[in-house]
Amino acid sequence: MxxxxxxxxxxxxxxxxxxxxxxxxxxxFAGDSGDGMQLTGTQFTNTSALQGNDLATFPDYPAEIxxxxxxxxxxxxxxxxxxxxxxxxxxxxxxxxxxxNPAALKTNLGALRPGAMIIAxxxxxxxxDLEKAEYASNPLEDGSLxxxxxxxxxxxxxxxxxxxxxxxxxKQADRCKNFFALGMTYWLFHRDLEPTEKxxxxxxxxxxxxxxxxxxxxxxxxxxxxxxxxxxxxxxPAKLPPGTYRNITGNHALALxxxxxxxxAGRTLYLGAYPITPASDVLHHxxxxxxxxxxxxxxEDEIAAMASTVxxxxxxxxxxxxxxxxxxxxxSEALGLALISELPxxxxxxxxxxxxxxxxxxxxxxxxxxxxxxxxxxxxxxxYLANGAEPWRLPDLDALEPIEAHVPTDPEGFRPxxxxxxxxxxxxxVPGMAGFEHRIGGLEKEDGTGNVSYDPDNHERMTRLRAxxxxxxxxVIPPVEVHGDDDxxxxxxxxxxxxxxxxxxxxxxxxxxxxxxxxxxxxxxFPANLGEVLRERTARGTPVVVAELNxxxxxxxxxxxxxxxxxxxxxxxxxxxxxxEVLARIQTLASTEEATR
Amino acid sequence: xxxxxxxxxxxxxxxxxxxxxxPGCGDYAILxxxxxxxxxxxxxxxxxxxxxxxxxxSRFPYYLSTYGYHTIHGRAPAVATGLKIxxxxxxxxVITGDGDAxxxxxxxxxxxxxxxxxxxxxxxxxRIYGLTKGQYSPTSExxxxxxxxxxxxxxxxxxxxxxxxxxxxxxxxxxxxIFVKEQREVLRAAVAHKGAAFVEILQNCVIFNDGAWKDxxxxxxxxxxxxxVEHGQPMIFGPKNGPKKGLRLDQCTTLEVVELSxxxxxxxxxxxxxxxxxxxxxxxxxxxxxxxxxxxxAMGVLYRVEKSTYEREAHxxxxxxxxxxxxxxxxxxxxxxxxxxxx
Ligand code: SF4
Numbered sequence: 001m002x003x004x005x006x007x008x009x010x011x012x013x014x015x016x017x018x019x020x021x022x023x024x025x026x027x028x029f030a031g032d033s034g035d036g037m038q039l040t041g042t043q044f045t046n047t048s049a050l051q052g053n054d055l056a057t058f059p060d061y062p063a064e065i066x067x068x069x070x071x072x073x074x075x076x077x078x079x080x081x082x083x084x085x086x087x088x089x090x091x092x093x094x095x096x097x098x099x100x101n102p103a104a105l106k107t108n109l110g111a112l113r114p115g116a117m118i119i120a121x122x123x124x125x126x127x128x129d130l131e132k133a134e135y136a137s138n139p140l141e142d143g144s145l146x147x148x149x150x151x152x153x154x155x156x157x158x159x160x161x162x163x164x165x166x167x168x169x170x171k172q173a174d175r176c177k178n179f180f181a182l183g184m185t186y187w188l189f190h191r192d193l194e195p196t197e198k199x200x201x202x203x204x205x206x207x208x209x210x211x212x213x214x215x216x217x218x219x220x221x222x223x224x225x226x227x228x229x230x231x232x233x234x235x236x237p238a239k240l241p242p243g244t245y246r247n248i249t250g251n252h253a254l255a256l257x258x259x260x261x262x263x264x265a266g267r268t269l270y271l272g273a274y275p276i277t278p279a280s281d282v283l284h285h286x287x288x289x290x291x292x293x294x295x296x297x298x299x300e301d302e303i304a305a306m307a308s309t310v311x312x313x314x315x316x317x318x319x320x321x322x323x324x325x326x327x328x329x330x331x332s333e334a335l336g337l338a339l340i341s342e343l344p345x346x347x348x349x350x351x352x353x354x355x356x357x358x359x360x361x362x363x364x365x366x367x368x369x370x371x372x373x374x375x376x377x378x379x380x381x382x383x384y385l386a387n388g389a390e391p392w393r394l395p396d397l398d399a400l401e402p403i404e405a406h407v408p409t410d411p412e413g414f415r416p417x418x419x420x421x422x423x424x425x426x427x428x429x430v431p432g433m434a435g436f437e438h439r440i441g442g443l444e445k446e447d448g449t450g451n452v453s454y455d456p457d458n459h460e461r462m463t464r465l466r467a468x469x470x471x472x473x474x475x476v477i478p479p480v481e482v483h484g485d486d487d488x489x490x491x492x493x494x495x496x497x498x499x500x501x502x503x504x505x506x507x508x509x510x511x512x513x514x515x516x517x518x519x520x521x522x523x524x525x526f527p528a529n530l531g532e533v534l535r536e537r538t539a540r541g542t543p544v545v546v547a548e549l550n551x552x553x554x555x556x557x558x559x560x561x562x563x564x565x566x567x568x569x570x571x572x573x574x575x576x577x578x579x580x581e582v583l584a585r586i587q588t589l590a591s592t593e594e595a596t597r
Numbered sequence: 598x599x600x601x602x603x604x605x606x607x608x609x610x611x612x613x614x615x616x617x618x619x620p621g622c623g624d625y626a627i628l629x630x631x632x633x634x635x636x637x638x639x640x641x642x643x644x645x646x647x648x649x650x651x652x653x654x655s656r657f658p659y660y661l662s663t664y665g666y667h668t669i670h671g672r673a674p675a676v677a678t679g680l681k682i683x684x685x686x687x688x689x690x691v692i693t694g695d696g697d698a699x700x701x702x703x704x705x706x707x708x709x710x711x712x713x714x715x716x717x718x719x720x721x722x723x724r725i726y727g728l729t730k731g732q733y734s735p736t737s738e739x740x741x742x743x744x745x746x747x748x749x750x751x752x753x754x755x756x757x758x759x760x761x762x763x764x765x766x767x768x769x770x771x772x773x774x775i776f777v778k779e780q781r782e783v784l785r786a787a788v789a790h791k792g793a794a795f796v797e798i799l800q801n802c803v804i805f806n807d808g809a810w811k812d813x814x815x816x817x818x819x820x821x822x823x824x825x826v827e828h829g830q831p832m833i834f835g836p837k838n839g840p841k842k843g844l845r846l847d848q849c850t851t852l853e854v855v856e857l858s859x860x861x862x863x864x865x866x867x868x869x870x871x872x873x874x875x876x877x878x879x880x881x882x883x884x885x886x887x888x889x890x891x892x893x894x895a896m897g898v899l900y901r902v903e904k905s906t907y908e909r910e911a912h913x914x915x916x917x918x919x920x921x922x923x924x925x926x927x928x929x930x931x932x933x934x935x936x937x938x939x940x
Contacts, residue, residue, distance in 0.1 A: 050937050195935065237939075246936045256931055263927050272679055290915045291924035295682055297911075300708040304675035307668070307705075311648070311679025314666055315687070319679070334676075337669050394931055431646040431664035431680070431687050439612065439659050441667025442651075451614065452659065 018231040019190075023084050025235055026091035027185065029178075030077040030108050031100030031121075032069050033062055036178035040098075041078025043182060043199065045389050047191045049247035052237025053082040056499070057389045058090035070124075070132040075107045084236040088499035090388060092578040096188075098181050100124060100155070102133035109145075117149040119184065121177070123156035151228050155180050155219075162218035166207040176208075176215040183219020190234045193220060243393040250385030251278070253392060254322070254348060255285030259292045260395075261367035262318050265403035269294045270312035270319045272305040274327065278383040279350040282322040302330035306347070310334050313343040316430035318367055318403075322348035324383075335376055337442050339466070342417075342426050344370035344377075344405075351382040351495070368403045369473055374425040380523075382496040384576065411435025416450040424469035470525060477522045479529040488514030489543045489589040491569075492534075494523060494554055497577055501547055504582035513590045523554070531562045538564045543589050545569050547582065605642060607632045612662045618653060623774035623800035624721065628660055630777065631690075631719075634784040635663070638688075646687050648677040650702060652694040652728050653802070654721040671702025674709035674718065678907070681714050685908040688788070689716040696726050699735040699755050707764035712907040713792040717784075720757055720797050721774075725806035743805075758886035758899055761795040762879065768794035769882060769900040774801060775814060779825060779896060786898050792906050813894055824893040826885060828876040828901075831866050833857060834893050842893075843871035852884050854892065876901045 027044065029037045038059055045057050058079040067074035081091035093113040099105040101124040112118070125138055139145055140152055159177040160170070168176075179200075186193055193216060200212045223229060248256075262269030273283040273296065287296045295317075299305035305321050313319035323331060328349050338345055346366045370377045408414055408427040416438040417426050429436035438450060446453035447461055482490070484505055493501045498519050505517040518533060520526065537544050546555035547569040555568045569585055571577055610632040618624045635645060645663035649655035651670035658665025668676045673691045681689045691709075698706045698720045709718070725743065726732040732745040736757060740749040761769045768790040772780040780798065787794035799810045813822050824834040824844070835841035841857040843866060855869050875881055882900035919925045 046935065050935060052937060052939065240939045242939050244932070244936050244938050246931075246933050248933075259930070260927060268683060270679065270683055289930065290918035291921060292927055292930065293915060295911050295915060297679065297682060299675065299678075300704050303672065304678075304705050304708070307672040307675035308679030308682070310668070311666075311676035311681075312683040313679075314676070315646075315680040315683030317679075317683035319683070333669055334672060337672075341666075394936070397928055397931075430684070432643055432684055434641065434643040437643055437662055437664050439614075439661075439665035439667065441649075441658070441665075442669055443667065 017227070017229070020231050020233050022233045022235050024081075024087070025083070025096065025189065025233065026079060026081045026094045026113075027096040027098070027189075028077055028079040028094040028108060028111075029098045029100075029181070030075055030104035031098075031178070032103070033067060033074050033076045034069060034175075035076070035100045036175065037061075037076045037078050037100070040178045040182050041080055042389070043196045044078075044185060044191070045080050045082075046199075046247055047186070047195050048080065048082040048189075048235075049245070049389075049391050050195050051192065051235075052240075053235055054085065054087050054238035054240060054391060055080060055082040055247075055389070056087055056090045057081070057387075058384060059387045068132075070101055070103055070129055072103045072107055072133060075104050077104070077108060082235055084238050086238060086240070088503045089576070089579060090384070092580055096185070098185065100177070100181065102130050102135050102139070105139060106133050106135065112148065114147060115149065117151060118145065119151045119153060119181070121155035121181070122152045123154045153184070153222070153228065158218060158222060159215050162214050163211040166211040166214070168207065168211055172208070173211070176211050179212045179215035180219035180222075183216040183221075184223040186216075187220045187223035188229055188232055190232060193217070240391065241393065245391045245393050247389050248392045249281070249387055249389045250381055251281035251350070251387065252285050254282050254379075254381065254386075255289065258282075258286065258318075258320050258346075258367070259289045259294055260397070260400070261403060262293055264400055265318045265367065265371060265405065267293075267316065267318040267405075268312075270309065270317040271296045272299055272308040272312065272319070272321050273297070273323070274299050274302045274305040276302070276324045276327045278352065278386045279322045279324045279327070279348065281386065282348060282350070302327040303334065306331035306334035307337075309345050309347075310338045310341070310343060313338065313345045314341070314430065316428070316432075318371070319343075319345040320348065320367075321345070322350065324350045325352050338376040340442055340444070341440050342374045342466070342469075344374050344428070346370055347376060347378045349378060349380050350386045351380060368401070369476065371403050371405050371428075372425065372476065373423050373469055373473055374406065374428060375470060375473075380495055384496050408436060414438075415448045416440060417445055417448050419465070419469075423472055424465060473522075474525045474528045477525075477527055480518050480520065480527045480533055482516050482518055482533060484509060484516030485514040486516070487540075487542055488516060489545055489586055490516045490518060490533075490537050491582070491586070492518045492520065492544060492546045492554070492558070492566075494520040494548065497547055497549060500577040500579050501582050503579045504577075504586060507579065507583055508586040508590070513586060515586050515590070520554075526561070534558065534562050534564045534566075538566070543567055545585065545589070547577065547585075549577070604639075605636045607636045609642065610635050610662050612660055614659045616660050617656065619804050621801075621803040622653070623723065623798075623802070624654060624657070626774045626777070627719070627721065627780070627798055627800065628657065630780050630784055631657075632661065634781060634788060635661075637785075638788055640688050644686065644688050645690065646677075646680060647690045647692060648673045648680065649692040650694075650697040652697045652726075653723075654692055654694040654719075654800075655697060657692040671697050671700070672705060673697070674702065674705040677716055678709055678712070678714050681716055681908045682911055685715070685912055691716055691718040693718065693720050694727075695720065695722045695724060695734045695736040695755075695757070699757060699760065703735075707760070710761055710764040710766040710793050710795060713767050713904050714907045715792055715909075717787045717790075717794045717796065719787075720795070721800040722757055722797050723800045723802040723806055724754075724809050725802055727802050727805050731805040756887055756889075757797045758795070759883060761797075762883050762886055762900060766795045766900070767792040767902050767904045768898070769797075769886065770795070770898045771797045771799070771886075771894075771896050773799045773810065773814060773896065776896070783896075783898065786901070790901065792904060812890065822890060822893055824888075824895050826874040826876075826895055826897045826899065828874055828898065831863075831871045831873050833861060833866070833871060843869060845870040845872055852888065852892065 031037045061076040096117045098119045159180040309319045309321040366377045366379045443452045505515045508515045545567045552568045647658040647665045650673040724736045733743040733750040770783045772783040820836040833843040847853045885895040
């Protein structure tokens with residue numbers, strides 16, 4: 001069931017059946033929005049993390065919260081990629097699909113790997129269910145799933161029987177079925193039941209706690225007793241760098257990063273936000289961290305969220321706002337105010353498109369730059385990072401640099417726009433500091449004094465100063481690192497495409513091709529050595545490909561900035577790059593290069 | 598709040614910037630009163646932060662020697678909210694106008710009032726867009742002829758105090774730019790109020806809407822057209838020397854004006870059922886706010902109640918959250934509930 005060469009037979013296991021060792025598995029739980037698939041996937045993820053696998057997840061739920069039950073629009077899925085190796089993406093094609101109803105099967109079938117296992121809840125493949133999923137005949141019986149390993153299990157009725165002793169209504173009993181499914185997959189992949197049992201006990205009241213536990217155990221027993229699976233599979237722990245790890249989503253990591261930054265700066269961490277998917281979890285997580293001197297303000301709209309963040313920064317807090325696409329558009333007005341007022345703050349844009357992994361675990365760096373240079377910073381994340389979970393090695397808090405602000409101490413001769421000669425940052429004198437009273441605003445200011453000025457020369461000077469200040473951020477950001485070979489195609493990425501492209505480059509190199517990858521973490525300014533890296537390669541005629549999930553915005557900027565010939569690889573389907581399609585591009589480039597040599 | 602060591606004077610609150618409003622603009626009188634009230638409050642200068650939006654009135658912060666932030670159109674309440682949360686010890690003022698507060702910033706205004714963030718919000722109402730040179734505003738009267746309404750405005754105006762009451766403001770007052778003494782009283786009360794204090798100041802724009810309030814401000818008309826209300830006092834008005842009038846409720850629980858003698862006694866007022874102002878009565882405040890000619894326009898503190906303030910509650914939650922064992926331990930929070938170690 002795995003195409004990885006590392007898979008091997010490893011004797012007999014529970015139930016007397018064969019145990020195979022796998023390197024890499026992608027499992028997808030899919031069902032109706034009400035079937036608890038997100039919970040199931042999260043439990044599988046956490047348990048796998050505790051067993052030491054490297055992993056990446058991809059939760060995928062309908063935009064409509066209450067799409068009609070059983071329909072294609074109502075399918076909710078959660079994909080977990082877990083491995084004994086370092087992995088970079090939630091995976092292209094699942095090897096196992098748990099389908100709680102026909103709609104779940106239909107919407108996910110196309111993505112499955114040939115030969116994949118499909119565990120189907122046969123109780124939900126009745127005539128009505130098939131109609132809702134627009135199936136003319138039952139796919140479990142009509143031979144259309146030939147080539148897959150179909151495991152039909154009456155999950156609903158088995159669950160109902162398992163929870164009988166607890167006196168639940170039929171509806172309540174049915175809601176335990178995701179734990180039955182989870183129990184089966186735990187048997188299949190040698191997962192430990194304990195962490196989930198512990199979680200269930202803490203999460204549910206009686207009788208639901210006992211009922212869910214019974215369903216979980218029943219699922220495990222069912223798989224163990226009946227010969228529905230030919231083998232079970234072990235995925236050994238990954239060889240991750242030493243350290244203490246936890247499992248974490250991108251949004252949660254952002255929240256912890258900001259709270260840490262607040263501590264490093266010795267200031268209140270302020271978040272002004274307006275609810276918007278997929279950024280709201282940043283607000284939810286920070287709202288629970290008040291004990292770390294975090295204050296969250298749920299504003300009346302995106303504009304107020306941004307404006308209040310500017311106000312909080314003006315008041316001396318470490319100020320942050322978090323939003324997504326349309327929210328960022330609404331924030332641009334007050335962001336402009338922050339820019340001309342030269343106040344430090346961070347705007348998180350959790351982009352809705354744009355995919356994959358590479359956790360923003362160094363969030364506090366953005367605060368550091370904001371404060372050091374007295375400038376707003378935009379931090380880009382995306383929906384996949386935001387909701388996807390990965391193991392995260394906990395940082396050593398003592399090794400983190402404090403975030404130091406340029407706070408003036410001598411009121412004598414103080415001027416609000418006198419700049420630090422190194423960073424060009426202006427001083428951060430906040431209301432309440434005696435002797436530093438001053439007025440600022442959105443109008444152009446006289447260099448130094450900050451008084452309103454309509455002088456044309458002054459305006460030009462101030463505009464250049466503000467731009468130069470941002471350029472000087474280059475001095476503190478790391479140079480780009482070229483991952484891979486000196487020759488062969490170089491792929492350039494930014495944001496969430498990191499995982500797929502890095503995985504494809506590595507795969508290409510393992511197959512004997514030469515390739516390299518540069519991932520940009522800073523987009524304005526670019527790292528100081530980027531121009532040199534691009535020019536050096538293009539001058540030699542080595543192809544440089546900018547891969548991005550849009551029509552080529554980064555490529556356009558790079559061409560304009562560095563005047564180098566670049567190729568592009570674009571995808572605008574609202575879907576991540578697949579490792580396979582990036583690999584195909586590398587192979588094509590390698591063969592043309594070979595031919596022209 | 599920290600008290601100032603040596604007494605400050607109005608002069609201490611003047612900035613070095615030349616005031617650039619049109620000569621005769623009502624804003625001058627308001628600036629003078631604000632400086633006076635700030636000086637006499639005993640609050641140190643550095644504790645004042647004055648935030649404004651866009652419009653003629655919004656140049657205000659440049660003319661005060663306190664901290665000041667001239668922000669963007671309509672957003673001052675939101676900026677001020679973030680500021681007050683970041684530093685609850687500050688004495689925050691928002692200076693805004695009828696266009697700034699009620700048009701582009703309407704949403705921010707109602708929410709800052711509802712949340713009761715502790716600050717003074719002064720709305721200079723000149724019933725016109727001045728900075729953009731004379732379009733009708735959300736408080737312009739129906740039929741108003743302006744550059745953008747050459748056939749007359751077809752909109753129904755806001756009554757700012759009624760809007761504020763509708764937004765559940767905890768302090769609502771009205772005054773006039775040139776009513777020096779009364780304005781000062783209202784501003785003092787606003788500073789003393791813990792919560793969002795909304796003050797509508799009727800202001801004359803000599804250039805684009807001169808005489809907008811002359812029915813209320815002209816000496817001869819003032820006595821008939823204005824009533825100053827005070828908590829616990831009977832609501833009467835009229836010329837100093839001459840018969841007075843009072844307010845009472847008719848059967849349909851709407852207000853009506855009743856004739857009184859020149860020096861009405863308590864007995865006379867009781868007999869004629871003259872109302873006594875109760876600033877904690879929201880229904881009464883709403884009726885007072887909505888009085889328009891031929892009724893007298895109500896001035897003074899129309900409504901005032903105590904409610905918890907947003908910034909205090911926010912900081913109280915931080916303090917409460919810290920009481921939970923381990924909650925304030927960053928290392929523990931980073932670790933979460935489940936970790937594993939790779940050797
Ligand atoms: S235009 Fe009107 S409101 Fe503006 S400064 Fe002149 S008089 Fe005052």
